[in-house]
Amino acid sequence: METREASFDFEAFFHAHYQRIARTIGRVVGDHARAEELAVEAFWKLWRSPRAQGDKAGGWVYRTAVRLALNELRRRARSTRYELLSGPGRQSPTPEEAHAAAEQREQVRRVLAALDPRQAELLLLRSSGLRYGELAAAIDVNPASVGTLIGRAQQAFREEYLKQYGDTK
Amino acid sequence: MNVNGWVDDRLAALDEAGEWQPDASLARARLRDLDRRARTRRRWAWATAAAACLGLLAFIEPRACAMPRGCFQSATENSAPRALAAPVADSANPAAVSAQIAKPQKVAPAVVPPVAPAAAPKTETRAVRNYKESGSADAPIGCEIYSDYECPSCAAFFRDTMPLLVADYVEAGKVRLLHRDFPLPQHAYAKLAARFANAAGQSGQYDLAVSRLFRTQDIWSVNGDIEAQLAPVLPPAVMRKVRDMVEHDQRLDDTVTADQAMGAADGLHATPTLVVVWKGKRQVISPIPSYPLLKSYLDDLLSRQ
Numbered sequence: 001m002e003t004r005e006a007s008f009d010f011e012a013f014f015h016a017h018y019q020r021i022a023r024t025i026g027r028v029v030g031d032h033a034r035a036e037e038l039a040v041e042a043f044w045k046l047w048r049s050p051r052a053q054g055d056k057a058g059g060w061v062y063r064t065a066v067r068l069a070l071n072e073l074r075r076r077a078r079s080t081r082y083e084l085l086s087g088p089g090r091q092s093p094t095p096e097e098a099h100a101a102a103e104q105r106e107q108v109r110r111v112l113a114a115l116d117p118r119q120a121e122l123l124l125l126r127s128s129g130l131r132y133g134e135l136a137a138a139i140d141v142n143p144a145s146v147g148t149l150i151g152r153a154q155q156a157f158r159e160e161y162l163k164q165y166g167d168t169k
Numbered sequence: 170m171n172v173n174g175w176v177d178d179r180l181a182a183l184d185e186a187g188e189w190q191p192d193a194s195l196a197r198a199r200l201r202d203l204d205r206r207a208r209t210r211r212r213w214a215w216a217t218a219a220a221a222c223l224g225l226l227a228f229i230e231p232r233a234c235a236m237p238r239g240c241f242q243s244a245t246e247n248s249a250p251r252a253l254a255a256p257v258a259d260s261a262n263p264a265a266v267s268a269q270i271a272k273p274q275k276v277a278p279a280v281v282p283p284v285a286p287a288a289a290p291k292t293e294t295r296a297v298r299n300y301k302e303s304g305s306a307d308a309p310i311g312c313e314i315y316s317d318y319e320c321p322s323c324a325a326f327f328r329d330t331m332p333l334l335v336a337d338y339v340e341a342g343k344v345r346l347l348h349r350d351f352p353l354p355q356h357a358y359a360k361l362a363a364r365f366a367n368a369a370g371q372s373g374q375y376d377l378a379v380s381r382l383f384r385t386q387d388i389w390s391v392n393g394d395i396e397a398q399l400a401p402v403l404p405p406a407v408m409r410k411v412r413d414m415v416e417h418d419q420r421l422d423d424t425v426t427a428d429q430a431m432g433a434a435d436g437l438h439a440t441p442t443l444v445v446v447w448k449g450k451r452q453v454i455s456p457i458p459s460y461p462l463l464k465s466y467l468d469d470l471l472s473r474q
């Protein structure tokens with residue numbers, strides 16, 4: 001594959017961001033193999049969108065990756081197979097801890113799947129370590145309003161969580 | 170209540186304890202594979218689209234005139250439409266080829282005394298046979314143009330392509346040109362225009378009349394007043410003779426009828442159509458391609474002499 005834009009080094013961008021993107025997706029879908037597939041899909045979309053290549057490619061590809069992950073999450077939520085795909089991350093020291101951690105992850109994922117997609121994207125991007133400026137670029141909003149949007153998203157997350165599981169702590 | 174911290178705690182549950190290293194090299198290979206497949210799909214899509222376009226051009230018979238690629242004979246007047254370019258005459262059947270080649274000589278205007286064209290070929294070695302022909306009789310390639318005076322594409326061909334063809338090939342002695350009349354039934358005045366042109370040809374003014382007819386096509390095709398358009402350019406004596414012939418000479422249609430019979434034998438269904446005669450083979454080309462493409466085709470034939 002040759003790089004289309006002389007000013008945009010796709011190869012370097014890919015190697016700089018791939019692992020982080022894949023992990024971001026992996027946190028959401030809980031399936032490493034699927035996460036890597038979706039990460040490739042996100043970069044493929046970037047490759048096919050010359051207009052997205054450039055200074056804002058980072059935000060663009062993170063937003064795309066999170067969107068793909070949430071779509072996957074919602075697709076699974078609608079599927080009867082969901083419970084069987086609860087993720088490979090059962091590597092905690094004891095079976096009880098592993099079970100508790102897995103259950104906690106699934107609860108968070110169900111809540112995210114039920115949230116407004118834009119709010120879920122925002123929370124996931126933020127928890128993936130993106131700064132306010134990067135977040136603003138990723139979701140295409142004014143940096144000054146990012147804080148407000150995050151606050152609302154957090155509030156919505158908490159309400160949805162309590163609605164589904166009650167005040168467990 | 171610190172909602173910020175509360176949410177972060179929940180979201181932190183998504184982090185798993187295991188050390189997972191996404192495989193970037195494998196992902197890169199997948200991307201390359203996707204790219205390769207997409208390119209293949211695009212190539213197939215383009216090829217399919219191109220084939221579909223060619224198929225449409227070749228097999229769909231337009232019903233109306235003023236088509237950008239020529240005027241088509243109505244279905245009731247002719248057999249099935251021909252493809253873009255009919256195959257070269259069957260070289261495995263010399264008798265058929267000879268019969269086809271022999272036909273033009275039969276249909277040439279027998280009643281017409283030979284009249285040299287306005288611009289005599291530079292390398293001509295033998296005179297052309299009649300007013301419908303131009304160029305050297307010894308030219309290796311024959312180009313027969315079937316046209317209808319009321320066909321807009323024919324007018325465009327005579328305006329844009331014919332001068333180039335004459336300058337590059339006819340005057341150079343490489344091509345012998347033959348004009349054939351193929352008036353289509355949907356054109357009310359096409360046959361009358363052919364009568365005027367042939368009458369003018371018998372008075373030595375064929376090229377002038379043909380040029381005028383095509384240039385003023387938009388005017389006379391409205392009401393059929395062809396005479397009004399020819400009168401300003403033909404000498405008065407010639408015009409009188411032409412007028413008289415068009416009104417009274419029954420033989421004037423003979424060459425047109427013969428050309429139409431030849432066109433039917435060539436499988437014509439549209440104008441303008443070019444028939445290239447080379448080494449005894451007749452290649453029907455319809456629609457006529459752009460001049461650069463036609464030029465490359467003729468050059469290729471000449472290079473194979």
